Amino acid sequence: MAEVLSREIRLKKRPAGIPDESDFEVAEVRVPEPGQGEALVRNIYMSVDPYMRGRMNDAPSYVPPFELSKPLEGGCVGQVVASKTGALQVGDYVLGMKGWREFYLSDGGDLAKVDPRLGPIQAYLGILGMPGMTAHVGLLEMGRPKPGETVFVSAASGAVGSVACQIAKIKGCRVVGSAGSDDKVSWLLDTAKIDGAINYKRAENLSAEIGKLFPDGIDIYYENVGGKHLDAALDNMKPFGRIVLCGMISQYNATRREPGPSNLFLAITKRLTLQGFIVSDHMDKRAQFLADMGNWIREGRIKWKETIVEGIENAPKAFIGLFKGENFGKMLVKIGPDPAV
Numbered sequence: 001m002a003e004v005l006s007r008e009i010r011l012k013k014r015p016a017g018i019p020d021e022s023d024f025e026v027a028e029v030r031v032p033e034p035g036q037g038e039a040l041v042r043n044i045y046m047s048v049d050p051y052m053r054g055r056m057n058d059a060p061s062y063v064p065p066f067e068l069s070k071p072l073e074g075g076c077v078g079q080v081v082a083s084k085t086g087a088l089q090v091g092d093y094v095l096g097m098k099g100w101r102e103f104y105l106s107d108g109g110d111l112a113k114v115d116p117r118l119g120p121i122q123a124y125l126g127i128l129g130m131p132g133m134t135a136h137v138g139l140l141e142m143g144r145p146k147p148g149e150t151v152f153v154s155a156a157s158g159a160v161g162s163v164a165c166q167i168a169k170i171k172g173c174r175v176v177g178s179a180g181s182d183d184k185v186s187w188l189l190d191t192a193k194i195d196g197a198i199n200y201k202r203a204e205n206l207s208a209e210i211g212k213l214f215p216d217g218i219d220i221y222y223e224n225v226g227g228k229h230l231d232a233a234l235d236n237m238k239p240f241g242r243i244v245l246c247g248m249i250s251q252y253n254a255t256r257r258e259p260g261p262s263n264l265f266l267a268i269t270k271r272l273t274l275q276g277f278i279v280s281d282h283m284d285k286r287a288q289f290l291a292d293m294g295n296w297i298r299e300g301r302i303k304w305k306e307t308i309v310e311g312i313e314n315a316p317k318a319f320i321g322l323f324k325g326e327n328f329g330k331m332l333v334k335i336g337p338d339p340a341v
């Protein structure tokens with residue numbers, strides 16, 4: 001196969017506050033035919049994730065910042081279309097981190113093969129991928145739920161939250177989630193079958209609304225949002241409760257540091273444990289995650305939703321939509337056709 005033209009999305013300037021589509025640019029590059037030991041991959045799906053917002057700032061963190069005028073990176077599933085390496089055959093589906101572009105070369109060392117017979121290929125970016133594993137590790141390792149305990153989950157209809165809710169149910173807990181629309185609340189109650197759900201955008205007093213649904217308090221708060229949600233959860237925690245600090249999406253676009261929870265002293269009086277984690281520190285749990293999730297999906301015990309935006313040129317819009325609640329479940333961008341569908 002000769003060289004191909006590949007569109008890619010670059011970061012044009014670092015966003016201030018909520019990103020704007022003008023912070024990104026589409027460029028076209030030539031990707032040469034694979035050299036010896038290389039394969040050419042055509043991306044089919046790419047993931048947009050809230051953590052990418054942090055990488056758009058020029059600030060030290062657990063992953064380096066994205067570079068300006070270079071293609072962005074992130075989870076993607078594609079298919080090998082030309083190969084000069086025994087590690088990859090034409091037609092193989094692969095999971096990698098070279099999203100935000102149509103084609104790329106790889107020696108296979110940075111890719112994992114994906115079996116399309118086990119589930120839709122895009123599931124490896126959601127329920128069977130990083131977000132699913134984040135829910136699994138965060139809830140089970142940090143939250144340590146026991147049957148009969150009470151669990152509150154914020155951003156509960158999202159990629160991570162929806163899975164955290166359902167794992168908590170599988171573990172015999174009473175689960176309440178919060179989400180930003182009535183449709184999301186209905187899905188949580190009717191399809192994910194959790195015990196209670198709040199549309200936080202309608203709540204005049206979030207703490208009081210949560211309190212009504214947890215008359216005896218919360219054992220585990222699975223935190224995805226921060227800000228007012230954290231204050232409200234702290235108010236309602238039981239003594240010796242655990243707060244799993246997974247994410248704080250309400251803070252990611254802040255242009256200045258806001259004061260922290262006004263009631264953090266409750267962590268002392270209630271003897272709470274607040275524990276942050278990053279899923280990539282727990283890759284030793286991946287086999288257990290895939291085994292559990294595979295079983296739960298086969299048994300029909302886990303449901304999930306996806307929002308699929310078509311076209312690589314719309315990837316910035318999809319990413320920005322994460323901060324406006326435009327996704328219902330996992331937000332994905334479809335870059336090209338999947339020949340198997």
Ligand code: NDP
Nearest residue numbers: 050158159160179180224246247248249250277278279325
């Ligand atoms: P989601 O699929 O949940 O998408 C983001 C959702 O967050 C939106 O749909 C929206 O839903 C909600 N949201 C956005 N802005 C706000 C706001 N200001 N206040 C309240 N809710 C808001 O994303 P993910 O499932 O991928 O990620 C969920 C969280 O988990 C994020 O904080 C992310 O950073 C974190 N994370 C952490 C990881 C780790 O290793 N620690 C790994 C992966 C994710 P709604 O309509 O309900 O408002």
